[in-house]
Amino acid sequence: MEKFTPYEKLSKKKKRELAAGRRTVWAISPVTRRPENPKVYNRKKAQKWEDDSASVLSLF
Numbered sequence: 001m002e003k004f005t006p007y008e009k010l011s012k013k014k015k016r017e018l019a020a021g022r023r024t025v026w027a028i029s030p031v032t033r034r035p036e037n038p039k040v041y042n043r044k045k046a047q048k049w050e051d052d053s054a055s056v057l058s059l060f
Helices: 012-023 043-059
Strands: none
């Protein structure tokens, strides 16, 4: 059984190991579940718009 050592007194290497272990406990990554920012430029949306305008011009 290991002795308890306060987090502040741990070595940098041990702190990194503990932090990495705590991050991998998440079942679902909260980063991937964030809603998209509507103000950010979206390349996929821009391509879709170009495709729609091309199909309208070909009808004439």
